[in-house]
Amino acid sequence: GYAKIDNHRAIRSGSPEVIYCEGKSLEHIRGIVRHMLDYKEENIMATRAGRDVFEAIRDVTDEAVYYDKARIAVIKRKEIQKIPGGIAVVTAGSADIPVAEEAAVTAEVLGNSVERIYDVGVAGIHRLFARLDQIRKANVIIAVAGMEGALASVLGGLVDKPLIAVPTSVGYGSSFHGLSALLTMLNSCAAGIGVVNIDNGFGAAYLANNINRINRKGYGEHE
Amino acid sequence: GYAKIDNHRAIRSGSPEVIYCEGKSLEHIRGIVRHMLDYKEENIMATRAGRDVFEAIRDVTDEAVYYDKARIAVIKRKEIQKIPGGIAVVTAGSADIPVAEEAAVTAEVLGNSVERIYDVGVAGIHRLFARLDQIRKANVIIAVAGMEGALASVLGGLVDKPLIAVPTSVGYGSSFHGLSALLTMLNSCAAGIGVVNIDNGFGAAYLANNINRINRKGYGEHE
Amino acid sequence: GYAKIDNHRAIRSGSPEVIYCEGKSLEHIRGIVRHMLDYKEENIMATRAGRDVFEAIRDVTDEAVYYDKARIAVIKRKEIQKIPGGIAVVTAGSADIPVAEEAAVTAEVLGNSVERIYDVGVAGIHRLFARLDQIRKANVIIAVAGMEGALASVLGGLVDKPLIAVPTSVGYGSSFHGLSALLTMLNSCAAGIGVVNIDNGFGAAYLANNINRINRKGYGEHE
Amino acid sequence: GYAKIDNHRAIRSGSPEVIYCEGKSLEHIRGIVRHMLDYKEENIMATRAGRDVFEAIRDVTDEAVYYDKARIAVIKRKEIQKIPGGIAVVTAGSADIPVAEEAAVTAEVLGNSVERIYDVGVAGIHRLFARLDQIRKANVIIAVAGMEGALASVLGGLVDKPLIAVPTSVGYGSSFHGLSALLTMLNSCAAGIGVVNIDNGFGAAYLANNINRINRKGYGEHE
Amino acid sequence: GYAKIDNHRAIRSGSPEVIYCEGKSLEHIRGIVRHMLDYKEENIMATRAGRDVFEAIRDVTDEAVYYDKARIAVIKRKEIQKIPGGIAVVTAGSADIPVAEEAAVTAEVLGNSVERIYDVGVAGIHRLFARLDQIRKANVIIAVAGMEGALASVLGGLVDKPLIAVPTSVGYGSSFHGLSALLTMLNSCAAGIGVVNIDNGFGAAYLANNINRINRKGYGEHE
Amino acid sequence: GYAKIDNHRAIRSGSPEVIYCEGKSLEHIRGIVRHMLDYKEENIMATRAGRDVFEAIRDVTDEAVYYDKARIAVIKRKEIQKIPGGIAVVTAGSADIPVAEEAAVTAEVLGNSVERIYDVGVAGIHRLFARLDQIRKANVIIAVAGMEGALASVLGGLVDKPLIAVPTSVGYGSSFHGLSALLTMLNSCAAGIGVVNIDNGFGAAYLANNINRINRKGYGEHE
Amino acid sequence: GYAKIDNHRAIRSGSPEVIYCEGKSLEHIRGIVRHMLDYKEENIMATRAGRDVFEAIRDVTDEAVYYDKARIAVIKRKEIQKIPGGIAVVTAGSADIPVAEEAAVTAEVLGNSVERIYDVGVAGIHRLFARLDQIRKANVIIAVAGMEGALASVLGGLVDKPLIAVPTSVGYGSSFHGLSALLTMLNSCAAGIGVVNIDNGFGAAYLANNINRINRKGYGEHE
Amino acid sequence: GYAKIDNHRAIRSGSPEVIYCEGKSLEHIRGIVRHMLDYKEENIMATRAGRDVFEAIRDVTDEAVYYDKARIAVIKRKEIQKIPGGIAVVTAGSADIPVAEEAAVTAEVLGNSVERIYDVGVAGIHRLFARLDQIRKANVIIAVAGMEGALASVLGGLVDKPLIAVPTSVGYGSSFHGLSALLTMLNSCAAGIGVVNIDNGFGAAYLANNINRINRKGYGEHE
Numbered sequence A, B, C, D, E, F, G, H: 001g002y003a004k005i006d007n008h009r010a011i012r013s014g015s016p017e018v019i020y021c022e023g024k025s026l027e028h029i030r031g032i033v034r035h036m037l038d039y040k041e042e043n044i045m046a047t048r049a050g051r052d053v054f055e056a057i058r059d060v061t062d063e064a065v066y067y068d069k070a071r072i073a074v075i076k077r078k079e080i081q082k083i084p085g086g087i088a089v090v091t092a093g094s095a096d097i098p099v100a101e102e103a104a105v106t107a108e109v110l111g112n113s114v115e116r117i118y119d120v121g122v123a124g125i126h127r128l129f130a131r132l133d134q135i136r137k138a139n140v141i142i143a144v145a146g147m148e149g150a151l152a153s154v155l156g157g158l159v160d161k162p163l164i165a166v167p168t169s170v171g172y173g174s175s176f177h178g179l180s181a182l183l184t185m186l187n188s189c190a191a192g193i194g195v196v197n198i199d200n201g202f203g204a205a206y207l208a209n210n211i212n213r214i215n216r217k218g219y220g221e222h223e
Ligand SMILES: Nc1ncnc2c1ncn2[C@@H]1O[C@H](COP(=O)(O)O)[C@@H](O)[C@H]1O
Pocket: A003, A006, A018, A019, A020, A021, A047, A048, A200, A201, A202, A203, C189, C190, C191, D093, D094, D095
């Protein structure tokens, strides 16, 4: 009774098989991994994976590597082909780093090079300015912020690259578990910001990868 | 059957009589004004007053002056004693100006000098920086912003003066009539921000005046 | 007392001057347009512009053209340089067309070529499939849907191009003025979707343009 | 002090006695079961029953059988009379299976035959199409989905059978514990969908059974 | 630029062409009707149609009939084949009647016979009991209620037929435009209730029709 | 650092000292009880008191009695003077009993006689009717219900006594922790219902006692 | 097709026939009134009645009297029997008076004597204290307040009579049309407050009347 | 990989380095403290610090002092310069004390003298009046209240000093974790109240300190 494994995406785009581990039993995850090892040849990536999940995967294969801040386990079976042009992952606070790492590691597994620019929130805006040149060099920018999420608005006014905003559940009280940051990002007076779900680092990286790949020879399904 | 007029505040603090006109009939407002002219000697200020309200007040007295952007009518009967130290009223967009003017005119009627710094929202942050020295000279800062309201957070990191944030109902869709800006301001990662109700320029000015007056000889009830 | 005109963006990216007309008086808009004509040389675009706004702009200049479904007025002063690679604008219903047109016209004014694929919502999924090849040819896809907004999820599973989802306020009852579609899009089980504010066709096009321009010679600020 | 047992429904419709176990003490549940065994002759079904509840019931009777994915315990005392015409239970993801199983087992206990079609969510719509013929053979369809819940809309456009949608609390962030899926389902542009409470597999099956039984000789209260 | 007309449903199920008129221009509606008259042979039904819409349709064809309480216009071109077994439409108050009529007329146009049982809300429960026998004779029951929507719960405990609940926006204050009734209906302690969107009489009838048609010879697509 | 004990109410109305224990440390509670025993002569009642709280109180005095379903501890030091006229406490389900017991025990401690009529929710309305005569004999009725809370509406149409409705947090999914029942009760189409906070059995009893006492010789402060 | 007139309540309790006019056509209202005049002998009361409704009723009978602040029309056909013990209706602001008048006039029509104590909100608490003796003389107190609704909490701590709180929709911004006052009243730390729907003056009076009548010889159904 | 330490604020305003400990690992906190001790000379303050956090800090330095009610650890390295003029911290209930202590200790660490006036909520308003003279002597007042939060409104009408309101998450049911108190405070009919986030004692104190410091010689950055 395992989930039917989603194999068409890998065929179409060369991206890895992805297992979303939240709420799946260790046994279930071991089964999915075994099945993927037997029937696919793609890289495998398990997100929302605690250390216990990683160890369960290690029961199945020695090849798995664990990214603990990102809570991602990766089974690398093919060389990941690098895409030119980087992705900048920027966070407002240090509490936003786990979500940022989910984005950064996902982007790397998908073949992108990533710049991490962390803890440069707008309450101390000189820190953001100090890193602006580095941010502007990227092809795509992922802004990760909780609480009031103003980082995305400020960045949106400073760059003309595609900007993906990830609200995080960091905060308390009227942050309402990320709702405050989410609304801020959706209502940004700086145009050109695409927002993903609260804490969804994976989705942000997936979109950034899709952006970074358009019309580049040697990548994706259309080459 | 008119509202009992709130006369104790004037006695205590030298502030004007205030009439909140939203939802009051013109006849009712004329009656309140007449009563105040007969029994009080304070200045009178009518807020949320459309031009029709102003004209109704003009039926009662020639002395009334109208501030149309602020939607405030003022009947000046005593010289307003100026307090040293100014209040900066800053807005993100030009659509926030009516709320800012409610704050600015109220603050002036209460005896404060006001600097207006409008349309310096964070989507074009160079405009804010260009005015920063002027803002920093003020004793109290009122930040007025709708949409995502990020102006307050950014200002909060740049100044160490008391900062009062006024979310406005400017925006659409998921701004939810000011809720987005309100949550942003309450969750600001910059500490030291006091938030008032959506569109409440009057309340912001009232608080700013209270702040500006503490322990200043010659003002307020304790002198 | 006009808004300070945001001129730095034009300098940086060659994009037109944009006036958001919602809630601005005709007089105010005429003033902004006059100022732009005098001091800038960029194309000018007025969004959320009713026919009355268009006529006010015509008082100032004969050059203005009106896109009534999009509610956009454009004053073209320079040739718009076309970017290779198109943007597909897809809608679920016919009631979503005004938002889609805001996106489509904006994208065109910014130099993109646009494919319109309207009224292909998931309740009659054969209509969507009939247009899939056309959609897949685009570089970036904008999915516009109200009510339950499921179009974005379905499209997200069928394409590997960057997908921008625009929830609309089309619907009634528990659609809560676009909230239902917004939540659907944010929670899509198809990864790689960036969401903008309810009814924000302009923002979607702006982001799509930023995506379409990265690293293309002859466009944007970095060339 | 036990709950008065609801016996009139069994008399009317031949359906089993149902105990909703959430929040009831094991002692309380044992008491209810004992009372039912003594005074009724119907089948007994305990929902939202963890393994501990099942074991408590086993203390009272050996006849109890446990369906662990469904979290249902059943005490079968009469043969269940089968109704012609099946119910298809369809899920978007594998995380929705517990809710689907609550529906499927309930429907079976009520005498229906059930087809399970799991993990065919719209992000990989080919999987749904592969099972469509099987789904269309059913008399009633139950669509179970969390996150954005788009499965119900897509199915609604593909079948003309009564469709019952069950939003699940699967998801995170702005799924708001099932609210996103609930709103999607209520606002579906495909007509003919009846929605039940979040995670309410039992209620969906109960309604499906009522639908499946109308005017069929040999079942229900009217024969 | 008209909406592509959804013709596959008519082919599959013999149901009429439906035009949802909310937010469509009279010109647009006339165009859709003309197109349907030219290319289809089904009955046509326009919902959410004010008298002005009806008159616009009359410009195109004399055959249109108007149901003003239901706000539905019908162009009958074929005899509607009656299905055995009726649908009871029950309302709590008289203010719920327009929504009930949308359901009742839709059900009739789809070939069902309808019993109307109006203004029998639970605040005067003797009125409901007086009509219970009549309600129980129906195959499917549609319960329409605003304010607190308790009618559905009470009915749910009294009948074992499929029950479709339609919350209405009737009420004020904390009814929050139908949210209160919607939540009541979703949380009913009586099992077997399928809920549709606030004020969605059309959808309720559509579902009721689908229920009423399963496995009946001579109707629908499978005969 | 203990809370100042609220002694004026006891002086005014003969009601007991009340300690709300939620979130107070055992040490804090022991201190409050000791202080009350030393300086007051009233009965003492501790609400929201788990068994550990009760045992902490027993460390201070042997006189304490524990009502475990109600989670109330009482230290009786004076005879409670009975008021003529009873209070009926009615619940929809058995899961609502803890809240009902908080109400019932509080009402008794305040001197009222209480009829408990439990598990008579509207999904099986014959059970409610079977107890109606008993309910109608009371002076005041407290209706306690979670999920959709329809009990209050139905009762409101059947009695003309003051009716106090207590929504409970019983339910799941879209019951939103009692919000559904709360809205139902506030929007009841039966007039004459006063609603208290979710799960607030104490407050309902306190109000019922105030109602039961008006103008009765020998009770309350005004005699 | 008029609403079935609810006549059993009048028989049981001597209370007037009530017509809720919101959303009913003038023709419908005239019909209801005519029917009541023909078949009943009770007093008739029309609430939420604008002056146009009153005039429509005057078309039917000359006896109707209009209370314009309360928006209530009354047709008096029997002498209203006075109950001993008064009801105090207290408001925070003057904008709350229409809701208060709906309560006051309803209470009077039901036979109670009413004290009106208006515009004594807690922002000027000396005004409330000045009226406290008068308030305390009442049997039941109705507190009517918008904005933050704190009046109910303060009153609740000062009186031990049954207190009915009516939140009003007076306010703006984050008052969310009465939600703020509603939540305040439900969460009052003063026990013994029953809350009714936003702006529901009628319901408050109806409950107050029920309270005032218990066990009084010569009134109600049980005498 | 530690957070970049925010050192510019200390330089500007003489305020301590602040570490917000919620969600940071003990190891991370130890690292931040060590870095601050090595590179800064300011006082250090750790908020939202449980006893385990305090002990982790003690591993690094013996100088740390712990305020357990406030959950704050302080490392004092310079004498704190006292500002003339005190801050009154007032709470409604005793459950609000932890938030109040966070405010009080923060204010003291920032150099202010603090008056604590606890458990004087409006349900027993005589207790508030008994302390009013003491409250009025302060320069700034911080009002801390959960449940319905009415304390701020009442205080706002009694004082003309800047008033900062802190809603707390104290309460249950429809207090919605502080939302009720938050809305009350934002909608206060007493003008001049600045609101901070739910439970944000730190932010209130920070603002109070900024207010207390304006234009005082010998403090802050501008002297
Ligand atoms: N962290 C994440 N957040 C949201 N979606 C994810 C995440 N990780 C994986 N997914 C999505 O979940 C799918 C796999 O889900 P499943 O089949 O349940 O393992 C992938 O194809 C991704 O689209």
